[in-house]
Amino acid sequence: MPRSEQPASASTPDAVLKALADPHRRQILRLVQHRELAAGQIAAQFPLTQQAISLHISVLRKAGLLAERRDGTRRLYSLRHEALDPVRSLLAEFWPDALARLKTAVERAHQTKETRQP
């Protein structure tokens, strides 16, 4: 386990997407995108129990979307902007693969057509 307080494993696109598929969790990310907040400060913004907020924070942490820093007895949370990188990487791999399939499909069809011509 790394000593760092960042999540141990790199976040997967699926984990990021699932974590973001909840309005409360997205609202939490908005709150901490420019500043660190303690769990209690986050909970104060929602009509939810502290326990429910803790669960949301846990999901966001596991997805790599939240960084946690200890300040005395408090734990402060902030947005990890780089957490969306895996989603972007997914597309960075997706399109070259897709175009390779396009090339194969078009060239196969085009060759067949040319072969048939007198």
Added chain:
Amino acid sequence: MTASPTVTATTRIAAPPEAVFPYFTDPALIVTWLGDQANLDPRPGGVFAVDIGTSPARGTYLSVEPPTRVVFTWGLPGNETMPTGSTTVEVLLIPDDDGTVVSLTHHDLPAEHRPGHQEGWDTFIGALPAAVTHH
């Protein structure tokens, strides 16, 4: 110009643009390389819908200029990172001797990490569907 992240991909195909273009507009042809099922209405404002495995890509055509350029929006419904129509794919088919260079650019992607730049996330979070964020 947009400051949003982009992904680009290119390939060269040994067929003229006229032979390549329908692969972006004909449902039967697009599924030979992109997805398993497609519903396409290739005119500005027309539907662009391709199911890729369990991911439905949904958007609309913005520009259809055979045989050299096609632009469509791209999103994943129910996927809050990239909602329906939230990103844009621009494809250029450039004649190259007896072939075609295909240049694809995916614009307006969710922001990557850019030190000192937080507007990407602002834009991304701000662009979430009103229907979802206001509930």
